[in-house]
Amino acid sequence: MSDSYDFKSIERKWQDYWSERNLFHVERREDKPKFYYLDMYPYPSGELHMGHVRNYIIGDAFARFKTMHGFNVLHPMGWDSLGLPTENAAIKFDVHPIEWTARCVRNMKQQFDRLGISYDWSREVDTSDPEYYGWTQWLFLQLFKNGLAYRGPGMVNWCSQCATVLANEQVVNGCCERCDTVVERTTREQWFFRITEYAEKLLEDLELLDRWPERVVKMQEHWIGKSRGFSFSVDIEGYDEQMEVFTTRIDTVYGVTFMVLAPEHPLVRTLTEGTEREEEVRDYTRAAMAQSFIDRTSDDTEKTGVFTGAYATHPMTGERVPIWVANYVMMDYGTGAIMAVPAHDQRDFDFARKYDIPVVPVITPEGEELDGEMMTEAYVEDGMQINSGEFSGQPNREALEQIADTLEECGIGHRDVSYRLRDWCISRQRYWGAPIPVIYCDNCGTVPVPEEDLPVQLPEDVEFRVTGSSPLSQNEEFMNVQCPRCGGQGRREADTMDTFVYSAWYYLRYPSPHEDEAPFNREDVDYWLPVDQYVGGIEHATGHLMYSRFITKVLHDLGWVGFREPFASLFTQGMVYKDGAKMSKSRGNVVTPDEINDRYGADTGRLFSLFVGPPDQDTEWNDEGVVGSHRFLWRVWRLATENLEHYESDYAAALPEEGTQSQRAMRRKTHQTAMKVTDDLEGMRFNTAVAAIMELSNDLGDFAGAMAADDTADRAVFSEGLTYLIALLSPITPHICDELWARMGREPSLFECEWPPAQDELAREEAVTIVVQVNGKVRDNVEVAADTEMDAVVPIALASERLAKYIEGKDVVKTITVPGKLINFVVK
C-alpha cells in the first residue's frame, strides 16, 4: 500500500470485499425497523450518464446512511426492459431485443458496481424475463375477471406507417417519433384497463400522500380532473335517439341557443345520413379529425363548425335548438356533446358570433343590463337570473340547484360528475412486450388464458422489424391455439402490453423476486411494503405513478395486499444539464460515469453529484467542480494518512474531561457536524451535509497542524474528529472511507458500523456572539457566555464605545432582545 490516494485499486479492492462478503443482501428480520428504499428502475439503454448517476447516488448514500442508522434497508434494482425503447434500439442496431437487453443489462450492472452502489442483486427484477411478465399477465387476468380490463373502441394515436398505437409521449409535434408520419386520432379496438372506475379513489387518497411533493399531487389532481355538473338528455326532432350532454352550468340552460357534437360523435352520422347536408358534414368532420392533433399544439385554433340540419328540443322551453358539429368539442371528455350558451361561455360566444347564432343572456351582473346583440364577450361571473322562466330574479347559484332539482324530478337528467381521466389503453401492436393473455374462439368469443398456462411466452423467432401489423400475428405457431374452453380452434391476441403495465407493480416483486406460486409472497410484501422512500423523475408524475397507485388499489380491493398506497414518501430528483440542455445520448452532451471513474474515481463522481446542489433541483454539470471534489478527497486522504501515528482507535478513555479551549472547540465542531449531517441526510440535503463535512475536515486539519504530538488529550480529540469525519463521509464516498478506516486500525466495512452518535452537551456553544443593533442596523457585537441572561448583556452593549456615536444625545425608546442572538436599541 502506497501513501498516494490510488483510487483505482482502492475502489476495486473494496467493491470486491463487499461483494465477497455479500454485504448488501438483506432478509426480513424483526430486530430492526425495516426501510424500503426504491429508485425508479431504468430501461436498459446500455449506458448510464451522470444524469442517471446522480439519481442512483442519492439513493445509495441514503440507503447506506439508513443502514448505518440502524434500519434493515431493502435497496433493490431492476430493469424496465420490455417495451418500445428497447425494441427501437434493437431495430436500429439490428440485434434481437433479447440479445440487446442482455448486453445492456450486463454493461449497466457493471457500471452500477463500479460506482459502489449497495444493491441487493439477488433481488434483481427484469421485466423481459418470462418469470416476471408471466405474473404481469396474471395481473391482466385478475383485472379481466373483475371487469377492469376490456376490449373496445377507443380514441388512439395511430401511426399508419408503423401500424401501431402510440402513447402520447411517442407523439412529437403531432408526428410519430420514429417515422415522422402524421399521427391520426382514430378509433380502434384496443385493450383497456378501467382506471376511470378508480378515479374517485385515486383522487380521494391523494390526501394520504402527505409526504409527496405538493406539485406531483397537484398534477395528479388536475390529471384526474373531477368536475361536478349535470347530465341530461334532449330529444332530437324526427329521431328516436336522444342526445346526452354534460354541463357544469345548468343555471344557464335558458340561454342555450345551439347544441354541439364533437366531430367524432356517432350521432353526427345518424343525423346527417341521407340528408342534403351529408356531404358537407362528412367533409367537415374528416378535415376536423385529420387536423385535430397537430392543431392541438397551437395556441388558439380557430373554432369552426357546420350545421347538421337537425334540431334538438330545449328541455325547459321546448324551443327548437339547432345541432352543430364543431372542432372545439372533444369526443373524449364528458359525453362529446354540449349545450352551448354563448352569452355565458367564451368559446360558445366566439362560435356564435362567427356563425351568426343568437346570444341570449340569462344572468346579469348586479345593476346592469346585458344585451345579446351588443355583448363583446361572454359574461361568465355570477349574477341574477333573467329570461329564465320561473327561475328569473334569483341569484344564479340558487337557481342552479333549483333547476337541477326540477330536471331531476322530471326525469330529464341528474346531477353528475365528470372526470378528465381516460381509461388506460394497454395494447401495443409491437413485438417486444408481454402477449396479452387472451384467446379468440369462434364459439366461445374472447377467452382468457387459464392461469396455469401462464406465462404466454413471447416467441423469439419473429420478424419484428416489419411494419404493417402486429408482428406476432405473422407467427402461425404462436397464433394458432386450442380454445381452452371448447377445445376448438382459437387464435391468440397478437397485441402486447404497454411498458407501463410492467412498471405498475415491480415494486411488489422485489420482496420475493423468486416466488413462483404467486406474483409475490404475501408475508414478504406485508413486511416490506409500502415503499418508505421512492425516488425518480418528475416526468412520471401522471403516468407511472398514477398507474402504480391504480394497480395497488385494485390488488387491495381484491385482497392481495393490505395497503392502498404503494409509496409512502416520494422524492423527485432534478435533471442534469450540460451546455444548457438536458444530458442525453441523442444530444451528444453526456458525461459518463466511466470517464469520471477513470480520471477521478467513483468516490469523486459520487461526492460531486451530491455536492452540486439540492437534489430536487435541476443542475448544470460542471467539469471544474469535479476537480474540487477530487481535491477534497485528497485532503481527507492526506489528513488521515499523514497523521496515522497520532491516531488512536481506542481514543475514548483518553478524551479530556475539561480540555483546553482548542480541544473543546474541536470536539464541539465534531459533534455539531455529526448533528448537522445526520439531520441533513435524513432530509436528503446532501449538498449541505457535504459542506458541513468539509468544514469539519478544514478545522480538523488546523487542529492537527497545531496539536502537540505527545499530548494524549490532543491525540484523543483528533482521533475522535477523524473517526467521525470518516464515518460521516462514508455513505457518500464509501471506498476511500473503508480504506482509511482499515488503515486507522478499525474493522471494516463502515457499512456495518454504527452511525456516529452526536452528543448534545458537547455540541453546545459555550460563548455566543450577540449582535448589537441601533435602529435595526448592526453597530457592534459582544461575546458572552452562552448562558448569560440578556438583561445582563444590555448594559455591556450600552457601554460599547462603537455604539456611543449612535446613541449619544438620543433617547433609547425601546430595547429588543432575542436570547442568544441580538439586542436592538430603538433610539430617537
Place this chain on the structure above:
RNA sequence: GCCGGAGUGGCGGAACUGGCAGACGCACCAGACUCAAAAUCUGGCGGGGCUAAUUACCCCGUGCGGGUUCGAAUCCCGCCUCCGGCACCA
C-alpha cells in the same frame, strides 16, 4: 388561460420557525515552495465611498415597485422574467 417552481457575488449554491446576507466549493488575484511549471500550502475575493496605503469607518446591495415590522432574501400586496405541467375540460 389555469396550476406548480425558481430569480441571492464572475459561477454552483448557503442562510433553523423574520435576527451579522454570501457557509461550503469552483473560478480568479497575491504570496510561499520551485531553475520553472504542475501539485500543495497561506492569504484575499458583492459594489461603492473615505484613506498616500493598511487597519478602522461609512453607504448601497438577495428580479422590480410598494407595505407590515425595532428589524425582511425570508411575511403581505402589485408587477417582471425564466422553467415545468395541463390546456378548446363544456
